[in-house]
Amino acid sequence: MALGVPLAFAAGSLAVLVSYLKFGPAVIALAHKTVYGLATEYSLLSVPLFILMATLLERSRLAQDLYDALFKVFGNLKGGVATVTLIISVFMAAISGIIGGEIVLLGLIALPQMMRLQYDRKLSIGIICAGGSLGTMVPPSIVLIIYGLTADVSVQKLFLASFVPGFALAFAYFAYIYIRCTLNPALTPKAPEKTEPFTKQDFLRGVLPLLVLIGIVFGCIYGGVTSITEAAGIAVGVSILIIALRSELNITMLWQALTRTLQSCGIILWVTFGAASLIAIYNLSGGQRFVTGMITGLDIAPVVTIMLMMAIFIVLGLFMDWIGILLLTIPIFVPIVTQLGYDPVWFGVLFSLTMQVAFLSPPFGPAAFYLKSVAPPEITLQTIFASLWPFMLIQIAFLALMLTFPSIALWLPEILN
Amino acid sequence: MQATPKRVRSFQFVVALFSLLLLIIVGVTFYEVIARYIFRTPTIWANELALWLSAILFLAAGLYAMQRDQHLRITVLYDASPAWLQRIFDLITLACCLTFCLGIAWFGAPSSWQSLMNWEPFGTAWNPPIPATVKPLIVLTTGLMALYGIINCVKRFRGIPADTAESVTEDNRVD
Amino acid sequence: ADPTPLQFQTHHNASSLQGKALLRFADLVKEYSDGTVQIEMHTSSSVVNSNEAFEASSMGIIDGDATGAGYITGKNPAFQFYGDIMGGYSTPEQLLGWYKDGGLDLANELYHKFNMHLVGVFIATPESLSSTTPLAGINDLKGWKFRSPPGMESEIFQKLGAGPVVMPFGEVFTAMSTGTVSGADASTLAVNKKLGLYDIAKYATYPGFHSMPIEHIAINLEKWNALNDTQQKAMQDAIATIAPEVIAESNKLDQEAAKELTEAGVTLEDWSNEDRLAFRKAAQDVWADWATRSPEAKAAYDAHIAYMKKNGILD
Ligand code: NA
Ligand code: NA
Numbered sequence: 001m002a003l004g005v006p007l008a009f010a011a012g013s014l015a016v017l018v019s020y021l022k023f024g025p026a027v028i029a030l031a032h033k034t035v036y037g038l039a040t041e042y043s044l045l046s047v048p049l050f051i052l053m054a055t056l057l058e059r060s061r062l063a064q065d066l067y068d069a070l071f072k073v074f075g076n077l078k079g080g081v082a083t084v085t086l087i088i089s090v091f092m093a094a095i096s097g098i099i100g101g102e103i104v105l106l107g108l109i110a111l112p113q114m115m116r117l118q119y120d121r122k123l124s125i126g127i128i129c130a131g132g133s134l135g136t137m138v139p140p141s142i143v144l145i146i147y148g149l150t151a152d153v154s155v156q157k158l159f160l161a162s163f164v165p166g167f168a169l170a171f172a173y174f175a176y177i178y179i180r181c182t183l184n185p186a187l188t189p190k191a192p193e194k195t196e197p198f199t200k201q202d203f204l205r206g207v208l209p210l211l212v213l214i215g216i217v218f219g220c221i222y223g224g225v226t227s228i229t230e231a232a233g234i235a236v237g238v239s240i241l242i243i244a245l246r247s248e249l250n251i252t253m254l255w256q257a258l259t260r261t262l263q264s265c266g267i268i269l270w271v272t273f274g275a276a277s278l279i280a281i282y283n284l285s286g287g288q289r290f291v292t293g294m295i296t297g298l299d300i301a302p303v304v305t306i307m308l309m310m311a312i313f314i315v316l317g318l319f320m321d322w323i324g325i326l327l328l329t330i331p332i333f334v335p336i337v338t339q340l341g342y343d344p345v346w347f348g349v350l351f352s353l354t355m356q357v358a359f360l361s362p363p364f365g366p367a368a369f370y371l372k373s374v375a376p377p378e379i380t381l382q383t384i385f386a387s388l389w390p391f392m393l394i395q396i397a398f399l400a401l402m403l404t405f406p407s408i409a410l411w412l413p414e415i416l417n
Numbered sequence: 418m419q420a421t422p423k424r425v426r427s428f429q430f431v432v433a434l435f436s437l438l439l440l441i442i443v444g445v446t447f448y449e450v451i452a453r454y455i456f457r458t459p460t461i462w463a464n465e466l467a468l469w470l471s472a473i474l475f476l477a478a479g480l481y482a483m484q485r486d487q488h489l490r491i492t493v494l495y496d497a498s499p500a501w502l503q504r505i506f507d508l509i510t511l512a513c514c515l516t517f518c519l520g521i522a523w524f525g526a527p528s529s530w531q532s533l534m535n536w537e538p539f540g541t542a543w544n545p546p547i548p549a550t551v552k553p554l555i556v557l558t559t560g561l562m563a564l565y566g567i568i569n570c571v572k573r574f575r576g577i578p579a580d581t582a583e584s585v586t587e588d589n590r591v592d
Numbered sequence: 593a594d595p596t597p598l599q600f601q602t603h604h605n606a607s608s609l610q611g612k613a614l615l616r617f618a619d620l621v622k623e624y625s626d627g628t629v630q631i632e633m634h635t636s637s638s639v640v641n642s643n644e645a646f647e648a649s650s651m652g653i654i655d656g657d658a659t660g661a662g663y664i665t666g667k668n669p670a671f672q673f674y675g676d677i678m679g680g681y682s683t684p685e686q687l688l689g690w691y692k693d694g695g696l697d698l699a700n701e702l703y704h705k706f707n708m709h710l711v712g713v714f715i716a717t718p719e720s721l722s723s724t725t726p727l728a729g730i731n732d733l734k735g736w737k738f739r740s741p742p743g744m745e746s747e748i749f750q751k752l753g754a755g756p757v758v759m760p761f762g763e764v765f766t767a768m769s770t771g772t773v774s775g776a777d778a779s780t781l782a783v784n785k786k787l788g789l790y791d792i793a794k795y796a797t798y799p800g801f802h803s804m805p806i807e808h809i810a811i812n813l814e815k816w817n818a819l820n821d822t823q824q825k826a827m828q829d830a831i832a833t834i835a836p837e838v839i840a841e842s843n844k845l846d847q848e849a850a851k852e853l854t855e856a857g858v859t860l861e862d863w864s865n866e867d868r869l870a871f872r873k874a875a876q877d878v879w880a881d882w883a884t885r886s887p888e889a890k891a892a893y894d895a896h897i898a899y900m901k902k903n904g905i906l907d
Contacts, residue, residue, distance in 0.1 A: 003495060003509055003510070004490045004494065004495030004496075004503075004506050004510065005490065005506070005509060005510045005513050006488035006489055006490050006510065006513075006514070006515070007488075007489050007490065008488055008489065009488070009510065009513040009514045009516075009517045009518075009566075010513055012513075012516075012517030012518075012520075012521075013512070013513035013517040013520070015517070016516050016517055016521075017516065018519035019520075024649060026524075026652040026653060027652075027653050028520045028524040029524040029525055029528065029648075029651055029653055030516065030521075030639070030640065030648070030653050031520055031521045031524075032521045032522075032524060032525025032528075032529070032552075032555060032556070033525075033640045033641065033644050033648055033653065034640070034641075035521060035555050035559075036525075036548075036551060036552055036555055036641070036644065037640060037641030037643070037644055038475075039471075039555070040468060040472050040475065040547060040551060040641075040643075041477045042464065042467075042468050042471075043466060043527065044471070044475070045442070045468065045471040048439060048471070048475075048478070049439070051445070052439055054504035059497040106571055114555065148787070148788075150436070150534065151605075151607070152605070152607060152608060152783070152786045152787070153786070153788075154786070154787060154788025154791060157791075159765075179433055180674075206577060215579065220450075227759055229446075229467070230446050230449065230450060233443045233445075233446030233447070233467070234443075234446060234447065234450060235443060236439070236443045237443050237444075237446075237447055240443075256434035258433075258437065258439060258440070259433045259436050259481075261436060261439060261479055262433060262435065262436040262439075262474075262477065262478045262481050263478070263482050263485060263487055265474070265478040266475075266477075266478030266479045266480070266481050266482030266483070266487070266488075266489060266551070267482050267487060267489050269475050269478060269479065270478075270479045270490050271480065271488075273479075277517075279638075280639050280640065280809060282653070283634060283638035283639050284599060284634065284639045285633060314430040330605075332606060334607060334608045335606070351530070369489055372489065373489070381490075385427060402903070453757075459755075459757055459815060461742075461746075461758065464759075527651075528647060528651055535667075537666055537667060538666045539666050540643075540663070540664065540665040540666030540667075540743065541666075541742035541743060541758075542742040542747075542758060543741060543744055544666070548666065
């Protein structure tokens with residue numbers, strides 16, 4: 001992979017080779033089946049739609065206006081706009097259940113702005129990837145929905161349980177940024193000599209349109225009006241409307257946004273197709289059996305087993321995407337977890353937390369890939385991955401906290417029942 | 418960009434036209450939500466049409482990224498290598514690309530052909546011929562992706578940089 | 593001789609009722625065949641998409657498919673009659689009886705056309721509808737908006753004045769709590785309870801009547817023909833062993849769930865016999881319509897109707 005072979009082809013060709021060598025030529029067709037299965041996966045459709053919404057908004061000066069407006073309010077604080085980016089990412093996490101669209105949106109809107117305002121590049125990248133990944137930790141979350149369906153656990157309870165940890169994790173990022181920026185003021189530019197006052201015009205042009213957009217998406221999903229995918233479609237329509245109202249809409253811009261989306265979407269989805277082909281053949285080869293044998297063969301304390309499972313999630317997370325890990329391990333792990341006397345809802349929150357690490361960890365770090373697909377070319381994957389480790393340390397520390405105090409996750413569902 | 422043959426560029430434009438499907442998907446979504454809430458008559462076709470179009474979009478997207486040689490790579494070693502070694506890596510890339518793409522195209526072809534001949538429907542309420550169309554399209558797309566894998570490899574051997582100039586300038590995001 | 597390895601796939605997960613039964617089926621086949629057939633049962637659709645497991649087996653990517661014929665109605669509408677005869681039977685035993693009474697052979701005329709052999713089927717208890725509004729009888733279906741799987745089910749409910757909405761299952765929870773839909777069709781009472789549907793929906797039809805999916809165990813025809821008589825019998829016997837176990841276990845789980853749900857204030861709606869029959873009559877019209885869609889569908893429809901009349905399920 002380090003040779004510069006596109007990941008989609010590295011994973012995909014390995015899948016084809018293993019199919020042939022282990023099972024024979026008939027099984028090579030499995031890759032075709034995998035691509036077909038994913039291409040007809042309805043929930044994946046929200047990815048290009050959220051990307052399109054983001055690229056459209058980026059081509060408008062709306063994002064610039066928003067950042068300018070917020071900079072007037074927060075610019076004189078230490079790490080002000082970084083904090084604002086994080087606030088926005090938490091907001092979006094509460095709108096979206098997938099990380100792809102969210103990181104892409106932040107990558108398109110927040111990254112160029114932070115670079116323009118001369119924020120430390122690594123800190124900016126870290127905020128976007130870690131903040132953007134919160135989308136699957138803060139409900140609604142597709143990770144938790146599929147976990148619930150796979151593990152036979154109430155999705156509603158999972159949502160309630162992950163609510164507090166999700167926001168607490170966001171708060172931990174806030175604290176980290178505040179401390180870093182206080183210790184090292186060079187990470188963020190000085191506030192301008194005189195910050196212009198925040199005007200009604202700033203609000204109308206910079207803040208209101210996005211609030212409307214967020215309100216509509218929020219209403220569509222939490223109001224139970226539409227599915228996430230439909231909400232994404234509506235968000236695109238509303239974005240086009242907003243841009244037209246700002247008299248910025250033209251054919252060239254629309255065409256550029258569309259083709260840009262086509263490219264990003266091709267990059268993201270075909271990595272997924274390649275990895276999924278590899279996972280399929282790994283599963284067919286009995287990868288599941290191997291993991292079960294390994295875990296049940298150990299004679300250790302229950303909490304150590306749980307920690308071992310977390311370690312497996314994190315190690316698998318280096319190479320695989322969450323859905324592969326989930327499908328591979330959860331049906332095997334959850335019965336063991338229940339047998340040991342632990343709550344599978346709590347385990348689900350732990351799982352989604354380890355997936356936060358997995359989104360960031362190289363070599364297969366989807367958050368980094370999503371950001372790379374929309375970042376300027378001088379930001380390489382290596383730069384992105386090098387920016388992420390402090391956030392991964394925070395996530396792992398937070399994971400340790402959750403392991404020690406299960407009630408962080410469980411008090412909300414218990415109170416409400 | 419001048420070095421890219423004109424015929425290839427115009428085919429890239431044709432593939433790019435598939436991005437217009439996104440606008441149709443948005444339109445269909447609006448229609449469905451309006452039909453559901455204002456006219457109280459949800460359609461049976463909107464979600465399935467969106468799914469069908471999105472499958473076609475995903476395939477075109479992969480081909481488009483391939484035409485522009487933009488598929489996701491980790492280039493630590495590649496960038497640090499001398500030109501002759503990079504050419505060897507290019508050949509390995511080509512081998513991987515052909516293995517994956519032609520593996521899908523060749524071994525997926527028989528069942529795709531059957532789906533096409535039987536005009537196999539999706540088995541849902543509206544019942545669009547999704548298997549009948551998408552399965553053969555996967556074969557076609559991966560076949561073309563293999564072809565572009567060869568084109569990209571030849572370009573690198575001839576020292577023509579990847580077709581990325583547009584993506585750098587179009588966004589104008591570093592001001 | 594070396595044992596014959598067979599790769600099977602199910603969409604069920606390893607900890608579900610059906611998933612456990614299928615894993616036990618794999619163990620039993622090994623035992624009954626004296627270790628000469630070793631089935632690897634891949635759970636949770638970990639190899640191919642659920643919709644594709646059947647075709648993947650017929651192509652030889654995997655060897656066997658343990659999902660259900662409901663996934664492949666696009667290949668031939670007749671598969672609907674081998675996947676779920678919506679509203680048709682009241683108990684799994686009745687339906688298993690149909691397979692014994694010539695149904696299995698009829699099914700295999702269809703399965704063989706797809707290079708597949710149906711070894712046997714097993715069936716859990718009828719599913720329960722979940723609702724946020726009372727659902728005491730057939731009249732309550734008028735204007736009842738609910739999340740429905742696509743296909744025959746939505747056609748039947750539409751006939752009865754209900755408004756089936758096809759949406760991804762993940763959306764059901766918010767949709768129900770905000771009143772976008774009033775209910776959902778997911779699974780049996782016990783499974784629905786585990787999914788958390790009754791945290792929101794306070795009404796459930798129980799015992800169920802509208803849907804009873806058939807779990808099939810089908811194998812690539814060439815792989816089947818390559819097995820000797822003892823091995824084939826081992827697979828048939830293994831299904832014969834798990835089928836009644838699944839019914840008993842599913843009943844037990846439903847009864848436990850019913851008790852707990854009643855205590856938690858959920859209303860269990862037990863439809864009257866007249867209402868159940870009225871539902872079956874409405875369903876029958878839709879079956880008849882499906883029967884026109886292919887010759888194989890017609891054959892399956894006729895066989896079901898004949899059996900139902902013979903056994904007093906329909907009059
Ligand atoms: Na979220
Ligand atoms: Na990772």
